[in-house]
Amino acid sequence: MTTPHTEPPRVICFDWGGVILRICRNxxxxxxxxxxxxxxxxxxxxxxxxxxxxxxxxxxxxxxxxxxxxxxxxxxxxxxxxxxxxxxxxxWLIAEYDGAAELIERLAANSDVQLGLLSNTNRRHYERHRARPDGSRPDFPTIARLTHHVASHEVRASKPDEAIYRAFEDLTGARGQQIIFFDDLEENIAQARSIGWRAVQIDHAGDTPKQIERELTTLGVRF
The missing domain is CATH 1.10.150 (DNA polymerase; domain 1)
Incomplete structure (x- = not known):
């Protein structure tokens, strides 16, 4: 859990695999x-x-x-x-978590917050959130609803390297506790907290959208 804050976050940042998207773990x-x-x-x-x-x-x-x-x-x-x-x-990429798309849609309707992605990924995986060349539906479309994307293969840095977090700050213009970050790996959460972000570790084996919704509700984010 995060510690209490008086102001809701300005930017909600999500990891992809293990938070929005179910993936193989080994x-x-x-x-x-x-x-x-x-x-x-x-x-x-x-x-x-x-x-x-x-x-x-x-x-x-x-x-x-x-x-x-x-x-x-x-x-x-x-x-x-x-x-x-x-x-x-x-x-390796299995399916979006049940309820993830609906949660993101609800958050996207809230003009008080911006949504972003901070993901260790690669081009072939990342492209699967986009429509195919033949126009058919993408495999995993939900992250297309997030305004700000920082993908490791594009910025040449990966979590928990501080550089990728700073790239996200530069993209969004947000800093420190203006950002709430959801990730499933302890080392990525630790790095986010070390630079002042609010950060919550998600249990990838559980109901990830419910975990996110519960935390955001505590922080006063409207749905």
Whole structure:
């Protein structure tokens, strides 16, 4: 929970995965979502460390999706092909949380607050909130209702690096306790608080919209 404040926030900032969007949390979940097995040796610590390093390079825009899939496949020593890594990558995003779209719509109708996104993501995932080239509906459209977007692959920084939080401040013109931030990871919340933001850790396994609504109601935000 946040500590009490006399003024409602000016900007409501959301993480994407684990707050608005349900995602896979580990390799086994990603494989299951892609209907692929967890092959023996894939979860060895050395491979996990290398995958994480590549994921970090990918989410700050140092490599593109093809390079990411090729290099992750190479780290597995043939356990997975680049095509299979691509399937896992695409299956990682599951579905928007029930009630998330409705919550954002209600908040968007409140002219007293601005809405924003602060996400560690990558271009291929991020594009899925937009309509496809053929005009068909996007997979995960809700974040399009947020006015301000700071995505890690675009600003070349990722949470909990202070630089990405400062990029959000520069974009919105808001500072410190003018911002309320919702994220599911403790280290990201800690960094937000260290620069004066109000910040609330969300339980990604629970009803995330209800958690957000409860906190905002406490802070005096109108719905």
């Amino acid at each position: 390799w086994a979940e990603g494989c299951a979502a892609a209907e692929l097995p967890v092959r023996p040796g894939a979860d060895e610590p050395a491979l996990v460390t290398r995958r994480r390093a590549l994921a970090q390079a990918y989410q700050v825009g140092e490599i593109d999706c093809d390079a990411f899939c090729d290099q992750v496949a190479a780290t597995t020593g043939g356990l997975y092909s680049p095509e299979e890594i691509g399937r896992i990558h695409d299956a």
